[in-house]
Amino acid sequence: MRIRMYWLLASLYGFGAQAGCPDWPLPRAKAEISHLQAQLTRWDEAYWQKGESQTSDAVYDRLNAQLTQWKRCFHLEAVQDTPPALARGRTPHPVAHTGLRKLTDASELREWMHQRTSVWVQPKVDGVAVTLVYRQGELQQAISRGDGLYGEDWTGKARHIPAIPQKVAGALKNSVLQGEIFLRRHGHLQKTAGGINARALAAGAMMRREPSSLLKELDVFIWAWPDGPMNMKAKVEALAAEGFSLTKAWTKPVKTRAEIAQWREHWFTTPLPFVTDGVVVRDDSEPAGKFWRPGQSEWAVAWKYPPVKQMTTVKGIRFATGRTGKISVVADLEPVLLDDKWVRHTNIGSVSRWHKWDIAPGDSVAVSLAGQGIPRLDDVVWRVAKRDKPKPPARQSSAAVSCFYASHECEAQFLARLVWLSQKSVLGLSGLGEASWQQLHQAQRFEHLFSWLALAPDALSLTPGFSSRRASQLWHRFSFTRKLPFRQWLKALGLPLPASALQALPDQTWQELSARNETSWQQLPGVGAERARQLVSFIHHPQVSALAEWLSKQQVTGFTDKAL
Known part of the structure; x- marks a missing residue:
């Protein structure tokens, strides 16, 4: 249930450790705090007055922690370690709800x-x-949990839930039980299905004024019996005898951390009749109910499952230019841990996609890991009021021949082309990343994409950061590329040919390639009329022809004078 235990937020979400104070002037800080506070209040009103969950608990708690952090940063007001006033009901609990400390x-x-x-x-x-x-x-x-001391009277709704016994006997005749009303599921697999909004559905059914048909699909899991039998075994047996059978079925004795971890993993990957978000570990010994207080429960702790997605703050927006001139947008993030991997940035995609997402520094976003552990943007959960978004650079020509020659306007794309041809599948210049190419280019002032091929060992050794040994090794590696297969050089040149067509291409020289017309290009797999037109245009472009002639003089395979 959405009971925001403010006294646990800092440790639960790690916000204070995760992010520092925003670099804002006081007027902006006040405006942003007011902006966020107003949204949290609207969510509270919808939840507590209408039973509508307009955002997830994770998002609410993360943003509330952020609000608390901002208030502390700017010394605006004391932080109140209590749930919102709307959570406080009118019916007192005979025994307070303590909540659970979350283990990290x-x-x-x-x-x-x-x-x-x-x-x-x-x-x-x-x-x-x-x-x-x-x-x-x-x-x-x-009684609903409310603020832990006072909740709302749910007795009328509870009488419509068949799973809640209306009469009990034995030790339960005069008892106070605490538990979880949940949406019953059949074979729910937490690892793959996640939360499926089950909590919000249960809350909505209990908080609506009129009885909902969903009440018949609810069940109850009793997790505390204050002032009940002295040991857990006796408790679960007595509960099962009076109709609360789930507690006995799903309460397991353990002696070691390894056993707890095994049950945690087992329940995470096994079909269950309910949605879960971790495990609860309980001591047999607990104080008398009169001593229970909200936020004070050392005899029981929660060890939650690692979240599939995490929320963090956008520190900045930057732009990267690819080898074809395409501009992509990268969001730098406050570091966040996902599946033992620290995520510090994520690729948003194209400029148009960035505009569609409307992301600015200071926004809160949800990220997860896609295939091969690549960070992925899932959602923007909160936008700051002031939208200080940087202006993207002007896009270079989208033609496949753009930025073969170095210029100030082409600097980013030119460098991206150099990084591309270093790949193993292209020219295999291992160890030459963006930083190394930038060093070489700054020192040697390349004229075009292949100027490095003409560098002598002495010139390479004069490059800052390049030892004589490294310069010699690099010269030999550069020289070796001259003997690489013609197809690899076509990839380095950026010939706009699909991989399947390149593999099927029989041509071994630039002369053969230049002789092709649009019809002959279309004989290759994956090449249609438009692609054929692009290929003819590319090959006969003046810059490409000039580079082919230059490669010929460097005795590169397939480009020799004889071939041309």
């Missing part, structure tokens, strides 16, 4: 388990917290 990793679990001998683990069922009060064997009250 296995080392914190080890500390918590130190000197504890009787420990139990349960799935952390994702639903809405409730107190059930039984008097003389009958359900007297059902």
Whole structure:
């Protein structure tokens, strides 16, 4: 349930450690804080007054932590470690809801388990917290969690949930139970399906004024019985005897961290009848209910699953120019940990896509890892009021022949072309990345894309940062490229030919290539009329012809004078 436990936010989301204070003048800071506070208030009103969850708990808590951080940064007001006033209901809890301290990793679990001998683990069922009060064997009250001390009276709704026993006997005749009302699922696989908005659906059903048909699909998982039997085994047996069977089925005795980790992984990857977001680890021993207080529960902790996505702040926007002149936009991020990988930036895509996303420094975004661990932008969860977005550079010609020759306007694209031809599948100049090419270009002032081929060892050794040994090795590597297959040189030149067509190309010389017309190009796989036209235009372009002639003089395979 969306109970924002403010006293835990800093440790739970790591916001204070993750991001420093914004470099804003005080007037802007006040405006941004007011802007964010207004949105959080609107979400609170929708949630607490209408039962509508307009954003996820993760987003709400992350942004609330951000608001708290900003207030501290600019010393604007004291931080109130309490849920919003809207959360406070009118019905007192017989025993306070304490909430759970969230562990960040296995080392914190080890500390918590130190000197504890009787420990139990349960799935952390994702639903809405409730107190059930039984008097003389009958359900007297059902109370929402609220602020932990006062909640709303849900008794009427609880009577429409078949899974909640209306009458109990034995030790439960006069009892106070705390648990989770959740949306029952069939074979829910947490690892692949995630949260599926189950919590919000359960909350909406309980908070609406009129009974919802969804109430019949709800169930309850009892996770606390204050002042009940002294040990967990006796508790779960008594609960099961009166109809609360889930607690017994899903409460497991454990002795080591390894066992807890095994159950955590098992429940994460096994079909379950509910949505979960981690595990709860409980000590057999707990204080009397009269001592329970919100935010104070050292006898039970939560170890949540690693999030599929994380939220972080955009530090800046920069632009990268590719070898064909295409400009891509990169967002630099406050570092965030995803699956043991620190993510510091993500590629947004084209300039038009960036405009569509409307991302500016200071915005909060959700990121995840795509295939091969590549950071991916999933959503913009919050936009700052002041939109200080940088202006993208002017795009060079989209023609395949742009920026073969060095110029101030072409600097980024020219460098991208050099980096491209270093790839193993092109000319295989390993060890020459963007920084090395930039050093060479600045020192030697390349005229065109292949000027490096004519450099002598002495000239290379004069490049700042290049030792004599490295210069000699590089010269030999440059020289070796002259003997590489003709196809690789065509790739280096940027011939706009699909990979399948390049593989099928029978031509071994530039002369053969130059003799092709549009019809002959279309005989190759993947080459249509438009691509054929582009190929003829490319090959006979003056700059390309000049480079082919220059490569001929350098005795490059397929470009020799004889071939031309």
